[in-house]
Amino acid sequence: MSDSSLEQAVRERGISRRSFLKFCAVMAGTLALSSSYGTRIAKALAAPKRTPLVWLEFQDCAGNTEALLRSSRPTVGEIVLDVLSVDYHETIMAAAGTQAEKSKKDAIAAGGYLLVVEGSIPTADGGVYCTIGGRTAMDILSEAAANAIAVVAIGSCAAFGGLPKANPNPTGAKSVMELVTNKPVINLPGCPCNAVNLTATVVHFLTFGELPKMDSQNRPLFAYGARIHDNCPRRGHFDRGEFVRAWDDDGHRKGWCLYQMGCKGPVTFHNCPAVGYNDNTSWPIKAGHGCIACSEAGFWELGLYNKAKLQEFAPPSTYAPVQMPVQSLSPTTTAIVGGAAGLAVGAAGAAAYIQLSKPDKMEVPESAQAEKK
Ligand code: SF4
Structure with a gap:
């Protein structure tokens, strides 16, 4: 597999070229690129290339690896x-022990790889709380990052420290x-x-030879550029003051x-x-549970069932008054009215993935496409 192009790999798995092109169009939409970039993505992915990947796990639950592996069907992604x-x-390689360590050593020596890191890195007491093969996670990360093209911190623990970094952060x-x-x-x-966001990041890297545009916290804008609240299907109820007050009410x-x-x-x-x-x-919200802010730094400190502090949703004077439900609301609640809609990014992604799940259609709707800024 490693010496074949994606197009060959697709054929070997019995996936049609039509599906492959559809995937490329969907990726363009997901990355907020115009439809013309679908062709460019297809061309880039069809070229023979071999980008090595080294994936390290430190203080984590392997949830990101599991999410990647637990797809219900083989996809082009x-x-x-x-x-x-x-x-x-x-976690997933067949080799173990010294054989596995040799694979890592050889890959690092060759250089030119994408380094994916899952989990946080303990630094207290010399890093003794996570050691692999007798070496600390700090040491292994430093060595592996040295020859990497770029580093992908996957999951909240690698990106922001996650649960291990939550107070009192005993492992540093x-x-x-x-x-x-x-x-x-x-x-x-x-x-x-x-896993969709990892795939899109990889596609962007393979197509353009660089990482996608990022926000101030190094998150790609295509995936983290819009607020959940602004694209939430329950937003109309927020704006009307219609709130769940107890589970199963x-x-x-x-x-x-x-x-x-x-x-x-x-x-x-x-x-x-x-x-x-x-x-x-x-x-989560579709399933009936509130968002827990798992893509934000320090989300473990927010309190799962504490209300989020609203600072950007003060009611504009031009908005109509909040529609009061039959039951009375607290003064705080009645002051909550939605802010700007910001639906475009969500609509683009939704349309793109609806397309991906339908084998008969290739085109990403015009409404789902936006020029790359
Ligand atoms: S507060 Fe309400 S509208 Fe906003 S994201 Fe949560 S469920 Fe959706």
Whole structure:
């Protein structure tokens, strides 16, 4: 597999060229590129190339690896990741012990690879809380980052420290970007990271030879550029003051807004409303639970059922008054009215993934396409 192009890999797996081209169009839409970039992506992915990948795991639950492996069917996205030659991934590789260590050593010596890091890195007491093969995670990360093209911090633990870094942080856990300062680092937070966003990041890298545009926290804008609240299907209920007040109450059964139950959608940037999880089967708010802000730094400190602090949703004077439900609301609640819509990115991603799940259609709707800024 490693010496073949993606196009060959697709054929070997019995996936039609039509599906391959559709995938490229979908990736263009997901990356907020115009439809013309679908052709460019197809051309780039069809070229023979072999980009090695070294995947390290430190203080983590392997949830990101699991999310990547637990797709219900082989997709072109999975094949994209297959075309990246996974030279070292201690969780899924067949080799073990000294053989595995040799694979890693050889890959690092050859250089030119993408380094994916899952989990935070303990730094307290000399880093003794995570050692592999007798070496600390700090030491292994430093060595592996030295020859990498770029580093992908996958999941919230690698991106921001995650649960290990939550107070009182007994292991002195740090994120990848706190320790790797001499290489480009891209953060793909989430608990777990959505495999779709890893695939799109890889496609962007293979197509353009660089990482996608990022925000101030090193998150790619295509996936973390829009607030969940602005694309949430329950947003209309927020704007009307229709809130779930208790699990399984009437509002919960009607699909009303989960803000009163601790939803952090108003302070969370992620494309969940557009791409969902598990082949877009569902995502927390769709399943009836509030967002826990898993793509934001320090989300463990927010309090799962504490209400998010709303600072950007003061009611504009031009808005109509909040529609009061039959039950009375608290003064705080009645002051909550939605801000700007910001639906474009979510609509693009949603349309793109709806397309991906339908084998008969190739085109990404015009409404789902936006020029790359
Ligand atoms: S508070 Fe949560 S459930 Fe309500 S509209 Fe915002 S994101 Fe959706």
